[in-house]
Amino acid sequence: MNLQQAFDALRQQETASAPRFDRMWRARAPRSLTPRLAFAAMLLITVAVLVFQPQKPQPSITAWKAPTDFLLQTPGRELLTSVPDLKGSRQ
Amino acid sequence: MEIEREIEELHAASFGWAMSCCGRNRQDAEEVLQDVYVKIFEGKARFDGRSTLKTWLFSVIRRTAASQTRQRMLHDVLTAKWARRELDPVSPTSDAAAQHAQTSEALIAALQQLARRQREVLELVFYHDMTVEEAAAAMGVSLGSARVHYDRGKKQLLARLNGKLSL
Numbered sequence: 001m002n003l004q005q006a007f008d009a010l011r012q013q014e015t016a017s018a019p020r021f022d023r024m025w026r027a028r029a030p031r032s033l034t035p036r037l038a039f040a041a042m043l044l045i046t047v048a049v050l051v052f053q054p055q056k057p058q059p060s061i062t063a064w065k066a067p068t069d070f071l072l073q074t075p076g077r078e079l080l081t082s083v084p085d086l087k088g089s090r091q
Numbered sequence: 092m093e094i095e096r097e098i099e100e101l102h103a104a105s106f107g108w109a110m111s112c113c114g115r116n117r118q119d120a121e122e123v124l125q126d127v128y129v130k131i132f133e134g135k136a137r138f139d140g141r142s143t144l145k146t147w148l149f150s151v152i153r154r155t156a157a158s159q160t161r162q163r164m165l166h167d168v169l170t171a172k173w174a175r176r177e178l179d180p181v182s183p184t185s186d187a188a189a190q191h192a193q194t195s196e197a198l199i200a201a202l203q204q205l206a207r208r209q210r211e212v213l214e215l216v217f218y219h220d221m222t223v224e225e226a227a228a229a230m231g232v233s234l235g236s237a238r239v240h241y242d243r244g245k246k247q248l249l250a251r252l253n254g255k256l257s258l
Contacts, residue, residue: 001194003217003245003248003249003252004217006194006195006197006198006252007218009191009194009198010194010195010198010199011219013191013192013195014107015103015104015106015107018106018107019106019121021098021102024121024124024125024128025098025128027125
């Protein structure tokens with residue numbers, strides 16, 4: 001057996017076990033579409049979540065309380081909010 | 092589609108070339124060939140008619156295999172996988188097939204000891220019946236360079252196969 005025949009034997013052996021062309025050629029579409037489909041599905045889910053999320057009721061303006069209100073709760077604050085009873089203190 | 096039919100005719104040879112470019116690892120070869128078909132289908136690789144379809148297709152397979160090998164090496168480095176990749180076992184079915192398989196194994200072992208360009212040019216010429224000029228185009232090297240790789244590679248291959256094949 002010479003070099004050419006050895007290569008011929010190798011070629012015969014390998015090409016005989018080649019996978020079917022149509023299997024490989026047809027398999028291309030889903031493979032290239034998969035990332036796009038995944039992206040589209042993710043986008044759809046995000047939009048659906050944003051659109052259909054439950055709306056929180058708007059709070060009334062009279063029920064609103066300033067978040068820094070507690071800073072006004074100083075010691076002795078009641079002395080400033082009431083009028084002292086001078087008559088009672090004299091007795 | 093005309094090009095699809097022509098590519099189908101070259102499919103077995105393309106697979107053989109992909110096997111060669113992937114160090115005879117069947118799984119890698121199938122992956123490379125599939126990627127090549129995707130590139131062609133999506134128009135990322137276009138045949139411009141400057142060479143034969145076979146030469147162009149083989150150069151696309153060669154580039155794709157090289158790119159995947161680089162990616163795989165990087166991945167192996169990052170994941171610290173240093174295990175040697177196994178070649179697909181040959182399963183002969185008769186005496187003649189067994190003899191052919193032995194010859195093929197000896198040839199593959201000898202080819203793998205050659206430099207990459209020497210191996211490529213010899214396979215393109217002997218395995219794929221290309222001229223050295225066509226092989227140079229498929230490899231993306233000058234004709235002079237391909238001739239040097241061919242001569243040196245052939246001498247080394249014959250020296251390594253001496254006694255293993257009745258040459």
